[in-house]
Amino acid sequence: MYQNWREEDSKAAMTSSGGYPRDYFGTDALWDTGSFGMAPTSSSGTPYVSIPVQYPNNNGLLYQSQNAPWSAQTNDGIMDKDNYFNENLENVVEKERCNEMENANPVVYADDENTNLLEEKSLFPAYQSTSGSDKFWYSNPYKAWKDNPITFKPTEPMGNNMHQLETLIPKNIDTEELCEKLTREIHNYNICCQNFAKKVLNKHPRVLRKMLKNPKPWNELRTGRLNYIRIHNWLNLPLEKRLGILDMELMEWKTGTSETGNVDPLNASLPDYVKLDTNQLTELVAQEMNTHKISSRKFAKNRQPIQESRNANDEYNHQPLQTSTNIGSSDDLVIPDSLFDSSYYDTNDYQYENQLLHSSTIRMYNQQRNSDTENSNDQYSNQPHSSNDQPIDPYRQRSFQNGADFNVNSERRQSSHSVDSVFNKMARKRQTPPGRRSPSLDDVTYLDNSYRKGNDDESSQSTSSSSADFKAFEYYKGLLAAPRKIIDDAYRRSSGFHASSSSSDSEAFAYYEGLLAAPLANDTALDTKILCDSILQEMKTRYISQSIFATRVANRSQGTLSELLRKPKPWDSLKSGRGTYVRFFNWYQLPENQRMEIVDKKINWPVPEKKEVAGRRATEAATGVPAKKKPRTEFHPVQRSALQTIFEENPKPSADVMAHIARNLKLDIGAVENFFQNTRKRTNDQEKCKRHPPNDYQEEN
DNA sequence: TGGCAGTCAATATG
DNA sequence: CATATTGACTGCCA
Known part of the structure; x- marks a missing residue:
């Protein structure tokens, strides 16, 4: 029925603002x-x-x-x-x-x-x-x-x-x-x-x-x-x-x-115009070894010049990615910038750049992300976390509370987590259990399998770059775990970001909030379908419950999360709702340890400022009377099917008609209005979901 | 004022 | 207990 209506009316609906749906497509x-x-x-x-x-x-x-x-x-x-x-x-x-x-x-x-x-x-x-x-x-x-x-x-x-x-x-x-x-x-x-x-x-x-x-x-x-x-x-x-x-x-x-x-990052020599502060380095290394219980023997065995990792400008963007901290803007986060004598640092030197084997692509990515954080707000207008007293617009570069400049914090960390993230992602992919190679959109799994298969095949052939890759990966992975700490500690030291106070949890919370709320670069679009599938998969394998993910990551209710994840709307049909998907994405691309920390049940994160019903709260404040939500109407099956039938005939009845319906069905007029409104919306959403690109042709030989 | 997007959150379902 | 569904709401927009 609805289909019929749709066909007959679509033409009119396209051109008349009164028709439904005005914006069908x-x-x-x-x-x-x-x-x-x-x-x-x-x-x-x-x-x-x-x-x-x-x-x-x-x-x-x-x-x-x-x-x-x-x-x-x-x-x-x-x-x-x-x-x-x-x-x-x-x-x-x-x-x-x-x-x-x-x-x-x-x-x-x-x-x-x-x-x-x-x-x-x-x-x-x-x-x-x-x-x-x-x-x-x-x-x-x-x-x-x-x-x-x-x-x-x-x-x-x-x-x-x-x-x-x-x-x-x-x-x-x-x-x-x-x-x-x-x-x-x-x-x-x-x-x-x-x-x-x-x-x-x-x-x-x-x-x-x-x-x-x-x-x-x-x-x-x-x-x-x-x-x-x-x-x-x-x-x-x-x-x-x-x-x-x-x-x-x-x-x-x-x-x-x-x-x-392939250049081994540990063996890569420093450009000779880069100077290390060896004292500080030694100190950090000692500290690090201590923290991580690295035996000197082991360390010595792998002793190599440490690859520095300043985030050099590359030719794509002659803007330095980071300017406001001296912590080092490294992607590779091995050594803080403070260890370098910056006067020796020549950003335009190709030799130098060629030392930077790490993820120039990642740099680009971050540059893009960071470059437009200021003016990308309009893209996500309806954002959470803007309470009246303490506005925090995650899409604007603005300081967080509690003294520390979280702008700098989150921004620089953001860049620093990227490399990790890539490696962690590799790890995840390799660890993901094989299985369901559905020809559907479960790309991650599908790809994972094909990748692994590739490795297996190749390992029997001597030319394998992938298996070498894998070793390299394991190698880097170990490497990268530690340096983050160095950076973080260095950061804390230099920024007055002390974990001493009892609020360390909330600081960490604010830190993660900064990461999760980070905007996407302009013109960047997310494939929400793949994103959500990936996240669903991740939640499943990691036993992350929806409710915890909803509060910690999405900052939405469980029910909302469920729907967002299972029925993602295509990016370009989203309005203010994009922000939520951006949060998903930001979480998904975090390094594993951070990702898991955020959803760790054992950690008692501060309850995030509930954005929700700001208006209701305002009303409450004004009147002193808690605004009551109308209790849910339980439609009788007869009522529901009647409404359903009417909807199929006419999804958008006039107020008069609705009043009439309400009277006949002995329903509250508001409930009837809600019904039509909700049903229209949900029907529309369904259509939108269908617009995700089919991706089911991967099976072939 | 009416319509829609995005949600919350009660409640049904699994 | 976890997830899915869906009535009610708020904010925006025209």
């Missing part, structure tokens, strides 16, 4: 291609789906905002674009643009002539549109890289990237051209075919070879399209993402004969 919805899945229906009416680019270190959860968000997908196929825009003048331009996109050549390759557009290089979103200033797509990342090399460590398990490679489905691929391009790529940059096949396609190299040799025409392909899609998407990724997927470093990538593929 969401104001920001774009029609989808009719060919989102594996089997495009026709070439008409299907604008090209843009390619999302994820920021580094995003765990597959972040997308660049783009012109045609996947969330615009409808499940059942083609949205009627003309109807959608129907005389709607505001949208004429948009329509124009989309038409243009439809006609766009889906594959646009790098173009040498346009390398001058490359300033922003891989930071630039790789969305594709034929109109507008679309720099990335007309740029040549290799050229850019040659001009301006950076060195990366692989920072992400490939699993994340696998997902990324499948997220966007081009409508059509010239497979021949694609293969040609890839062949060139492989040849020019000495990419190991085996590696590529494994990491990008998760296939045997033979499959890749076959493909490259005899590309099948796109329209003759069915399941085999996935391989081409992955290649296509990989080719269109920013350089560092590609490298991350291949687990390559730029140096390897460049020549295949470069000095060192």
Whole structure:
């Protein structure tokens, strides 16, 4: 019934503000291609789906905002674009643009002539549109890289990237051209075919070879399209993402004969213009060894020059990430900045940068996150934690209470936890029990499995970079556990952040609150579906109850959390509710120890300031009488089904009609109003949930 | 004033 | 006991 209503009325609803739903597909919805899945229906009416680019270190959860968000997908196929825009003048331009996109050549390759557009290089979103200033797509990342090399460590398990490679489905691929391009790529940059096949396609190299040799025409392909899609998407990724997927470093990538593929961070020598305060260092080390009961013998055995880790400016952003503390803004958090004589520090020195093998991607990520914390508030208007007396807007850089400047605190820690987080994430992934390889959206699990499988396979072959990786990981992991403490302690010392008072819990609380409430960079979008799935998974494996997660992390009630997690709305259909998902994300990407500490039942965190019903509280204050909530109406089954039936006929009855209904059903008018309001909303929400991108084509051979 | 987003939180369900 | 559902509310917006 409702379906019927929907079809009949949708047209009117689109254009009249009185119709319901006024915004049936969401104001920001774009029609989808009719060919989102594996089997495009026709070439008409299907604008090209843009390619999302994820920021580094995003765990597959972040997308660049783009012109045609996947969330615009409808499940059942083609949205009627003309109807959608129907005389709607505001949208004429948009329509124009989309038409243009439809006609766009889906594959646009790098173009040498346009390398001058490359300033922003891989930071630039790789969305594709034929109109507008679309720099990335007309740029040549290799050229850019040659001009301006950076060195990366692989920072992400490939699993994340696998997902990324499948997220966007081009409508059509010239497979021949694609293969040609890839062949060139492989040849020019000495990419190991085996590696590529494994990491990008998760296939045997033979499959890749076959493909490259005899590309099948796109329209003759069915399941085999996935391989081409992955290649296509990989080719269109920013350089560092590609490298991350291949687990390559730029140096390897460049020549295949470069000095060192992987540089051991412990063995990496300091640039000679960096000076260590050896006294302080020794002291810290001693302290650290003491704290962690590290025997001198053990320490000595691994004795190596310690890799410094100043968070250098990189070419993506010539702004230092941290400026306000002298604790060190390191990603790697090994040594506080205070140990360095900063006058020796030359931020523009490439040599120096090349020492920084750690997670340049992470730096970028943090820069993005930090760079716009001031003006990203509008994105999340309705935030918790703003009580009347002590306003704390988590989305604004503002000091927390209790003397310490938590701005600095949370900001710098935020950067410092990132590396840890990556490693911890790797750990988690590897520890995650195998199992349900559902073809659904449980990407994390799925990817995890494929990753692990990859390792197993490769370990029998001597070329394995992954197993080396794993060792490295274990190695780093141990390394990273300690340094955080150094930093934290150093921070406490230098900032007057003493845990001496009895309020250490609330300080820690404020600290975590700062982390959880940290805003996302502008234009960053979350894949709420994957996020929520991941979190659900995490909660399950860790036995985290919803209620504790709700209060500690989400700062919402259990019921709300349950619904948010299980029925996430697509990012771009969210309004003020984004903040909650940001909190989820912030929690999810914290290092394991912090993540778990937050939800530790044994710790008695201070009860967070309940944002809730501020208005009611205000009313209470004004009248002195506690505002009472109307007790829940228990609808009789008869009443409920009557309401349901009426709703299906007419989801939005006028006040008169509702009064009439109320009288007939012997119900409170308010209850009837609520019923319609709630049902409308929930019906709508359901529709929105369905717009999550289908992701069920990963099974194929 | 009416509608919707985001929630709370009582209560049903598992 | 944990999670899911859903009536009631507040804040915003037009």
